[in-house]
Amino acid sequence: MLTILFWNLAKGNLATEVSALVFEHHVDILLLAESAVPPGHLLQLLNPPAATRYNFVPSRDSKIRPSKIQIFFGFGPQFISSRTDTGRATIREVRLPGRTRFLLCGVHFQSRPVWGEKDQALESTELNRTIREEERKAGHSRTIVVGDFNMNPFDLGVTSASGFNAVMTRQIALQRKRTLADRDHPFFFNSMWGLFGDGSSRPGGTFFLPSPQYASIYWHMLDQVLIRPDLIPEFEPSSLRILSEYSGGRLTAANGRPSVSDHLPILFKMNV
Amino acid sequence: MSNQAPKSQNLPPPSPSRPENLWPKLAVPPKMRTPAVILKEQAGLLGQMTHNIVRAEVKTFKSETGDMLVYAFALVAPALDNYTVYLFQVYHKPTELYPLKIYSDVIVSAGETRRSWSAPNEQEFKRILKIIFAHPKTSTAIRSLMAQSQGAPTSGEPPSGGPVPIQD
Numbered sequence: 501m502l503t504i505l506f507w508n509l510a511k512g513n514l515a516t517e518v519s520a521l522v523f524e525h526h527v528d529i530l531l532l533a534e535s536a537v538p539p540g541h542l543l544q545l546l547n548p549p550a551a552t553r554y555n556f557v558p559s560r561d562s563k564i565r566p567s568k569i570q571i572f573f574g575f576g577p578q579f580i581s582s583r584t585d586t587g588r589a590t591i592r593e594v595r596l597p598g599r600t601r602f603l604l605c606g607v608h609f610q611s612r613p614v615w616g617e618k619d620q621a622l623e624s625t626e627l628n629r630t631i632r633e634e635e636r637k638a639g640h641s642r643t644i645v646v647g648d649f650n651m652n653p654f655d656l657g658v659t660s661a662s663g664f665n666a667v668m669t670r671q672i673a674l675q676r677k678r679t680l681a682d683r684d685h686p687f688f689f690n691s692m693w694g695l696f697g698d699g700s701s702r703p704g705g706t707f708f709l710p711s712p713q714y715a716s717i718y719w720h721m722l723d724q725v726l727i728r729p730d731l732i733p734e735f736e737p738s739s740l741r742i743l744s745e746y747s748g749g750r751l752t753a754a755n756g757r758p759s760v761s762d763h764l765p766i767l768f769k770m771n772v
Numbered sequence: 773m774s775n776q777a778p779k780s781q782n783l784p785p786p787s788p789s790r791p792e793n794l795w796p797k798l799a800v801p802p803k804m805r806t807p808a809v810i811l812k813e814q815a816g817l818l819g820q821m822t823h824n825i826v827r828a829e830v831k832t833f834k835s836e837t838g839d840m841l842v843y844a845f846a847l848v849a850p851a852l853d854n855y856t857v858y859l860f861q862v863y864h865k866p867t868e869l870y871p872l873k874i875y876s877d878v879i880v881s882a883g884e885t886r887r888s889w890s891a892p893n894e895q896e897f898k899r900i901l902k903i904i905f906a907h908p909k910t911s912t913a914i915r916s917l918m919a920q921s922q923g924a925p926t927s928g929e930p931p932s933g934g935p936v937p938i939q940d
Binding site for chain 1: 819820823824825827850851853854918920921922923
């Protein structure tokens, strides 16, 4: 069982909060977006004396285009390889001995003030072309995409067949693909749909933004986990959580809204 | 490994179904540790001492002439785009662990471009490794890589001030 945590730190100095979450939840793979914490500093906290476990694993292409996603890996760096990196998305293959290998794609999409919904959707199409190409090279489609999509699960880039083609139920995703205009489009299962809603006991999303316009949903689910059908049996739905607290305190204000970063972290487990 | 046959050979008697075994006993001494194993152990220990901020990696390849095994001992700083310093290389014949030769372009004195050591056995090999690891150029390199990793800029853009409605 692998425990994976993603968090957009909004450039805050959150090394203490991150390391506490990692230890508290026994995280195996940590993905960070908008981190202003020097990796060396975080490694110092994550690897106390006599318990060195985590490795910072930069992208192979990071010299060309600094990746917006940082990955800290709880195993030897030889077990995760860099496949491609667009700056906004990094694709790795995780090959742990005796376990199912899979592709892990960390994303941090362009935000809505910078790119409109159509731009995001077009970029989703491009990125998914890259993901499918990496799946073809890897010879399997056991892929997890996790990160800050800067889109909601119902936005065009996430739902469109040529984009992520991410659907809200496992039952539909397990049909594997959708054929449109004589082209096959493989599904992702978007596990986040089930976490929308009233936050009397949990946050209503991962990001809070009231709108001055007529329509406002207040809570947004910008941070998401998408899983290909081949990995759905290995996904533990009950493990998927939006975290609002850590061992040292709360990540939300008294009104339940994110306070430490403008995003809340997401945590899930995979039986891989 | 000796090419001489041992004085006593407890070989099984020849039988019609099994060919006669002409080989001497070839048991590998249980405590034999290859130079590669020693190097990898030391590489692991460096990671523990630096919280994996600076790791050591041992890369194995053949010499250009193809007659020697080469182990390159490298310091790697993952937070600095995997910046790598090749500290030294160990050469030995594939058929003989010792004597081995060690070359370094880093642990050199003024005016030198390369330094070499020769180790006839494991004990001497370890003694030379201690010298290399304790050399001021090694510790300076590690300290420098650690300091930069702990303060290096991280993702593409510098931190910006103030919250924005929807983030980057």
